[in-house]
Amino acid sequence: MIIATAEGFCNMKGYEKNMEYRCKRGYSGGLVEKYMRIPGRGAMLERGDRYEGVANASAVRCPHTCSRHMAFGNIVGKSVRRGLAAVFAFAALVLCGCGQQQELNERTVYALGTVCTISIYGEEALADEAEQLLYAIDQEMSWRRAESDISKINEGSGGFVEVSEDTFRVIARALEIGKASGGALDITAGVLTREWNISEDPHVPDRETIERGLELIDYSRVELDEETCSVKIGEGQFLDVGAVAKGYAADRLTLLFREGGVKSGLINLGGNVCVIGKRPDGRGYRTGIRDPEKGEGENFAVMTVKSDKTIVVSGAYERQFTENGVTYHHILDPKTGYPAESDVLSSVIVADSSMTADALSTAVFVMGADKGLALAEQTEGAEALVVTKSGTLRHTDGLYSECSIELVKGCRYVEEG
Template identity: 35%
Template sequence: MKRITAILMGIGISLAFAGCTSQSLEGQQEQVNFFGMDTYMTITAYGEDAGEAVEEAQARILKLEKEWSVTDESSQIYQANHSGGSPVTLSDDTRDVVSFALEMAEKTGGALEPTIYPVLEAWGFTTDENRIPAPDEIQTLLEHVGYEQVSLSGNELTLPEGVELDLGAVGKGYAGDAAAEVIKEQGVTSALLDLGGNIQAVGKRPDGTDWRIGIRNPFGDGQMGMLLASDCAVVTSGSYERYFVGEDGKEYTHIIDPETGYPVDNGLVSVSIIAEEGKVADALSTSMFVKGLEGAEEYWKEHQDFEMIAVTEDGDIYVTEGIEDQFTLGDSFGNMELHIITS
């Protein structure tokens, strides 16, 4: 659903190492680049078994994609979406990711809505044939939107006629977690996964320092700031990532408000989430954007199991207190106002 835009710094030849151990690891860097889940992905790992680790991680991601695609007729999600209300048996991975999506939908009060796909399709965000649907068309489609309509019993998934699942808001995050686990099982302790911008860090850099992750400027080219992070996931949702300009001259973003069926227009331009698990960061980056700044602040204060960077269209930046010392604004953004969200 979203094309993430975190930019990596300090990868590959630009990594600076000190000491024999780190130099040795640098020489054992392995990297794989491939296309998966409708985006370009890069997995970089360091160590003796890095080669096998990146290959297995790639295979894991591509296997999950085949199970979850909304366009591949052989995928389990496609079959469920076109089942006519009949139950479909899922693999354990697909069961788990659907269960997680439903859990996060309930936890966020429906801000994350895994059944929004027909509305996205009506706006043309899944076909690149963008248009502004008529109000009555949107209202009709919204009758089939609602995670409460999804029935998951064990590995049996049942969708009523007209209800369609799309795991785009959690799929890459879940895949990142799965790939990171594969890498760790190979004994690799330093790796970085860029799944179309969904950043998943395994451990620290080979020299023992934090990874340096640049957060993209939502108003143009370049980076807004730098985040130091390790052993976590960083995912960003932004209104600038995918949008179109309608005949009315207005910009319409691909992030849809499940309550209205219209693109979100709440003053936010980007939300970055930092969390231990990729699936959590993925789900929250979308749902916090939908909630808006005030709703996102309230949710963070209630849960505090993630960190957040939110940027408004007025140029204000809001950062949760847990990463205050890890996030630095770029020189060209020194005039922007930085607010710290405290509990």
């Protein structure tokens, strides 16, 4: 067992301010009005009693990550059915043995392009409200939905477009991480994620298409008008907020549950895991971290975080396709237009905010271990662990003040130093 030995955070100024972005004219359109008051990534289990209560932070994804929510009977594909079965196992086992003094309420829904599970010890009405909130955010954030805020922004490129407070906050935070990462995270890279279309029709765009797209990728051209809750992108630009939307939804659910008096629970939005308190028996929630070089459900470590933390993992294994003998993954480098080629196999972020962790996990993967860990050190309320291609585990100084990590027997990875 690795024991927590370090502590402390560094700061990235402006985060707290921007989590409080609100439209001064009190806009409440788009989402259900009662959700506008709030300020502010296949679940599997390790075999055996030793790892009872372990969720997996790799994602259960529909083969069409198009942000549609569907009835489970209509979800096709063996991988998704296996994923759903695993999710139900996760929900049943991760909270088992926790006592009967509180009511366990669970929901498993399809939203934000993935399978989402909610397991809380709290009122059933809260779980119902959380489900509707997921659908509402889903309807605002997908560029594939014609009526979403993101689609309206993309269609209105060159002019300001009024959006919901949720969309405004997501874009504002993405731009902050974009600037801090030097463009390693860039939501205007949507112009090329659309062309690669890895979720529905994966293919390698021709060089001319990529070069045209690169000319349009520039987060600094996105303008925000806080007074009117409006967003403007440059002519021809195209936003994709997929790297931050799930994280934002997880943060909203966490706040909803805290305000509703929930003391214990777990949220898993396709691998964005949020821990609320501890299990009712006093033990911490444990999350399996997928081995990026092995198959689904194969973990290299089990992480136990402090209460009220989030874990987000990014890896090339999540979505891939092969063309002409070459395998491509879904995390694009905005500077090249091709899948990122850093020394990182997997990036794991432990943070206070799931939205920050979501964005940061992508940026760290693209930037590579040295620059990525430096970014994480500068980000308030966030710590990072990276698995490198050389087989080393590297981390920020404060990681073990926020969690403990137990490597799975036979793991080939070795902690640096």
